Amino acid sequence: MNGREQVKVKNLFWISFLSILILILVWQFIVSSGIVPSTMLDSPLSVIRLFFDKLTNVNPDGATLGAHVLASLQAILLGYLLALLIGIPLGLLMGWYAVIDGLVRPIFELVRPIPPVAWIPLAIFWFGIGMTGKVYIIFIGGLVPAVINAYTGVLMSNPVLIQMAKTYGASKWQIFKTICIPSALPMIFGALQVALAICWTCLVAAELLASDVGLGYLITMGRRLLLPKLVILGMLMLGVTGFIIGYIVDKIERHLVSGLRR
Amino acid sequence: MEEANRDIKEAYKIECINVSKSYNYGEKTEVKVLDKVNIKAKENEFVVVLGPGQSGKTTLFRLIAGFERPTAGEVYVNDKKVASPNPKIGFVFQKYMLFPWKTVIGNIEMGPKLMGISKKKRREIANYYIKLVGLEGFENYYPNQLSGGMKQRVGIARSYANNADILLLDEPFGQLDAQTRMFMEKEIMRMWNQEKKTVCFVTNNVDEAVFLADRIICLEGKLPGRVNKIYNVDIPRPREFTDIPFIKLREEIKNNMELIL
Numbered sequence: 078m079n080g081r082e083q084v085k086v087k088n089l090f091w092i093s094f095l096s097i098l099i100l101i102l103v104w105q106f107i108v109s110s111g112i113v114p115s116t117m118l119d120s121p122l123s124v125i126r127l128f129f130d131k132l133t134n135v136n137p138d139g140a141t142l143g144a145h146v147l148a149s150l151q152a153i154l155l156g157y158l159l160a161l162l163i164g165i166p167l168g169l170l171m172g173w174y175a176v177i178d179g180l181v182r183p184i185f186e187l188v189r190p191i192p193p194v195a196w197i198p199l200a201i202f203w204f205g206i207g208m209t210g211k212v213y214i215i216f217i218g219g220l221v222p223a224v225i226n227a228y229t230g231v232l233m234s235n236p237v238l239i240q241m242a243k244t245y246g247a248s249k250w251q252i253f254k255t256i257c258i259p260s261a262l263p264m265i266f267g268a269l270q271v272a273l274a275i276c277w278t279c280l281v282a283a284e285l286l287a288s289d290v291g292l293g294y295l296i297t298m299g300r301r302l303l304l305p306k307l308v309i310l311g312m313l314m315l316g317v318t319g320f321i322i323g324y325i326v327d328k329i330e331r332h333l334v335s336g337l338r339r
Numbered sequence: 340m341e342e343a344n345r346d347i348k349e350a351y352k353i354e355c356i357n358v359s360k361s362y363n364y365g366e367k368t369e370v371k372v373l374d375k376v377n378i379k380a381k382e383n384e385f386v387v388v389l390g391p392g393q394s395g396k397t398t399l400f401r402l403i404a405g406f407e408r409p410t411a412g413e414v415y416v417n418d419k420k421v422a423s424p425n426p427k428i429g430f431v432f433q434k435y436m437l438f439p440w441k442t443v444i445g446n447i448e449m450g451p452k453l454m455g456i457s458k459k460k461r462r463e464i465a466n467y468y469i470k471l472v473g474l475e476g477f478e479n480y481y482p483n484q485l486s487g488g489m490k491q492r493v494g495i496a497r498s499y500a501n502n503a504d505i506l507l508l509d510e511p512f513g514q515l516d517a518q519t520r521m522f523m524e525k526e527i528m529r530m531w532n533q534e535k536k537t538v539c540f541v542t543n544n545v546d547e548a549v550f551l552a553d554r555i556i557c558l559e560g561k562l563p564g565r566v567n568k569i570y571n572v573d574i575p576r577p578r579e580f581t582d583i584p585f586i587k588l589r590e591e592i593k594n595n596m597e598l599i600l
Binding site: 235 | 405406424425428430432436438440449450453454501
């Protein structure tokens with residue numbers, strides 16, 4: 078245990094609750110008292126009112142809140158899964174087969190230091206404004222950690238186990254299948270959250286610049302229409318949605334890891 | 340020329356003739372680990388290589404197993420010059436080296452599986468050796484759920500299951516506590532009596548060597564490793580640590596080792 082003073086769990090809940098409550102009250106106070114003008118910040122109450130209004134109202138940004146959330150979810154799921162589905166096998170193969178490593182590595186190293194967001198203009202040229210471009214940016218963002226972790230995982234396989242499998246007469250492919258992939262699994266699981274965080278950032282960036290629907294787009298519209306409450310609503314929805322997706326991926330990861338240990 | 344020097348009157352399972360091994364670190368630094376080592380093991384013989392740490396024991400085993408080539412000299416296994424890792428040799432490591440994601444039975448089946456033996460047949464083989472090493476009831480445990488002694492039993496069963504006819508055990512009980520170690524020494528004797536193999540066993544423990552060996556090969560205490568002395572142990576089995584001949588031989592070896600250290 079650390080030396081920190083221990084607080085009862087029940088008390089801890091109320092302390093945390095109080096902290097949020099104070100934040101909201103202060104926020105409400107500085108807006109309604111006129112300390113901060115409404116062009117800079119809207120009150121929490123008006124954000125809540127807007128939330129319920131946006132559930133059914135498509136104005137002023139062209140879609141209901143549900144449609145925005147759905148569009149963002151669709152993009153992140155497609156891009157993230159695509160990145161894992163291509164990145165992990167690619168990284169595994171690069172880790173084990175020197176020829177594939179030699180072929181792919183130079184291109185990969187060339188792309189790696191370019192922030193995925195820098196691809197947005199090209200993505201607009203290629204795919205226009207819409208879903209495909211968003212998915213592409215998210216995919217590029219998630220690909221890098223997926224490849225690197227799978228690759229490193231294979232390199233971390235115990236050389237003695239590999240040597241032993243060789244004495245049993247195992248082929249290179251058999252060793253890859255029976256030793257390298259299981260050895261790499263912990264590293265691959267580690268990549269799930271890392272890739273998700275990057276993909277989520279990429280999603281928002283892509284939606285801010287190259288989209289006509291989605292939570293990032295909602296924020297941009299709020300800025301253009303000088304509606305801080307629309308921006309805040311978009312941000313809060315991004316926080317909540319991101320938290321839920323992260324939670325689900327974490328659950329899946331735990332399930333897989335415990336399946337591994339059993 | 341080396342060929343002509345071989346003793347062809349008697350068949351050996353393992354024969355190391357003037358084996359030397361050096362490693363190069365960088366341009367100039369050459370470390371000589373083994374120097375003209377001669378070792379022979381007959382079929383079903385229990386040979387113990389005794390030497391303190393840093394005397395080239397593990398390197399010797401790696402050469403016999405075919406993981407590496409000697410710098411000079413020859414290594415023969417089953418009258419064939421060793422050129423590549425040999426499936427006829429089972430290696431048991433000090434640090435267990437089990438597949439952590441496989442169960443006990445999965446670990447033992449691994450060799451037969453990679454050699455393409457059918458599922459039914461390899462299950463049969465695995466169950467047989469699980470019984471031999473006394474791991475019934477633990478078939479579906481994972482290595483991290485096992486004690487050190489049990490892990491080493493899995494390692495031994497794995498080598499047997501692989502149909503190895505030579506077992507190389509590299510300080511297999513080095514990581515066990517004293518009591519488990521003594522128990523495992525008796526166990527390995529029991530297994531070996533039940534299912535004879537040619538065994539090469541590395542240890543730095545004199546008691547262990549005298550308890551187990553048909554022959555003890557003493558290495559010198561510092562690099563490069565050289566054979567210092569060979570003892571033929573003819574104390575009848577089962578041996579007791581308190582037998583008079585046991586104690587006599589142990590003292591003799593201990594005195595000798597103090598001299599070479």
